[in-house]
Amino acid sequence: MTQTIDLKVNRHLIDSKFETYYLTTQEVDIKSVPLNDPVDELTLEDKQLYSYLHFSAFSRDFNYLFTDPFDDDPICYYIDSIFKIWRIEIDQLKDQITSPVCLFEVTDGGQAKSNDSLTTLLFPSKDIALILFSQCSTEGLGEGILKLLVVSTEDRQSQPATWKVVNSFNLSDETSFGSCWHNDQKTAKKFPCPAKLITANYRSENDYDILEVVILTVNKNNDEKFECVLNLLQLNKLKSEESKESSVWSIQRLHQLTGQSYPSYIEIDHEDKNTHLTIVSEKHFKTSFDSREDEPVNPETKDSNVESDQDKGNMYVFYQNDSEITVDFKLPLDIEANQIKVNFGIDEMEIYIRGERVFKEKLWQEIDRGECTWTLDKSSKDYTKDNVSNLQITLIKKQDDQIWCQLIKGEEQGFQLMTSERSAAFQDLSILASGLSGFDRLKSVSSYIPSLTGNEQCDEVSEDLVLFRYNCHTKNLTHQAFLAGHQWLFSRKFDADHLPCFALRHDIDALIWEPKAKSKFHVEHIATFSALGYVQASKESKKFLNCSPDFDYAFIADSNNHIYIYKQPALCEGVVNRKAGVRPKIAKQKVINLGCEFVKVLGAIAFKGYLVVLSSKKIFSIKVNF
Known part of the structure; x- marks a missing residue:
């Protein structure tokens, strides 16, 4: 049975006396360093007739800066046009951004052009990185090369860290999947290009290390309509006491879920050794293929909760x-x-x-x-x-x-x-x-909606956002929350021990919510940015919107090279309220113009006290201390 959960607002986190963000004239410290080579930026060619789903997934707000959830320091990564992975760090003692350090080269790139390829990076554990290299071909839509690299990074907090490829999988070749490409009744959907890594999870179970990876692609279905496909790959490796390189990773399972909308949020969690996917989307996602399926999967009717009586x-x-x-x-x-x-x-x-x-x-x-x-x-x-x-x-x-x-x-x-x-x-x-x-x-003829708990109900009923938790073993929804009436703002994974947080607009405010899977799944209101929901609505050219891990400030980066920073209310020094005899709290905002030479914003990440902004040829660090 699907449990409907309610998102309960914590009234103690709502500031009913909030007035406005006051524009500060205080100068901020901005440092920048040039990049050795331009950023690897994917360009969706008009002649390829890409869909709106392609635009949503690979162009609209794609962030070319990557973070490590296992590292609390202000460190991020980017990939350049010759497919080298660079590490950027902010020296907090000197308040300056260090020169980029090259850690790894994706040699599988061959003669690929930067604007025809997309490389994404994830860190599922303290010593493993996943790299997905996607090279689009001009021969036809979806054609190209797709390779997944499992890389040993050793301890990334040590200097210098050495990255080494442990396994490489050619996902554009079905032979790489072995028996996982088929089950008794069906064949998996082909992995088209471009594609990107969404999330990954690492765990140990019995004698195996297990990696679960979600790769998002956009495929055409049998009706020649585009749909999003969440490709959940399970990689297993036999544990070895000698070294991590003495045994290899192999694909043990391929589970594909399809939906008609681009998901705003996807994350993996586990309960009772079962894998769950928490997804926020306008349409529900349903299993279309599972290599472990003992009987055929019919996404239109399969639901163990449907009552036959x-x-x-x-x-x-x-x-x-x-x-x-x-x-x-x-x-x-x-x-x-x-x-x-x-x-x-x-x-x-x-x-x-x-x-x-x-x-x-x-x-x-x-x-x-x-x-x-x-x-x-x-x-x-x-x-x-x-x-x-x-x-x-x-x-x-x-x-x-x-x-x-x-x-x-x-x-x-x-x-x-x-x-x-x-x-x-x-x-x-x-x-x-x-x-x-x-x-x-x-x-009665059951030709419309099979049951309340069927995967199709919200698919057909509403285009409003729904949060749902999907059990990949039983292929049923376990939880759902209707987000109708609340505008989606952003999401971010702050650390490895928690599910990513997300922000929704409630009235004029932006409320931060955190799904929690331990003991009993629920979604908790953990922070609020007063009036940010109203403020961001006026920024028609905004490209990135997010906040710092300590929820001290939020930022908006627009396509006109403006950065808007909004600080939480803080005690105002030197000013005392005569009637109350206390110092008032003032919320401040700062507007920064990076200049026309900046070209355009390709990525932005907020850290505690620092905001990092990426362009094709330069990277900036902004100290947020006003």
């Missing part, structure tokens, strides 16, 4: 706006309005038909019971042709502008949809009064 079908369908919720129940046509009684409580509802109670449940939130109404519609041709009528109940929300995640608490017995889908969905409901004696069961 018609008695356990969906009982109702509901849709909502800011102030009310409309619920539809299907009834036999011969039931009259005077045989129905609906009682409303503060947070509950019960329905009686011919004196027998057929429905009683606690509602998700409180209602204004004096304003709630119900009607029985027997006139519509859509209903009478099936010998049914529609009991329509209107619930008035006690609190306006509140989106209900479910209709009832506990296990949902129906599903939510958009108003335009009401007519089609009504046909699939079970008869509310079918359990009463004397009523014949009416067969």
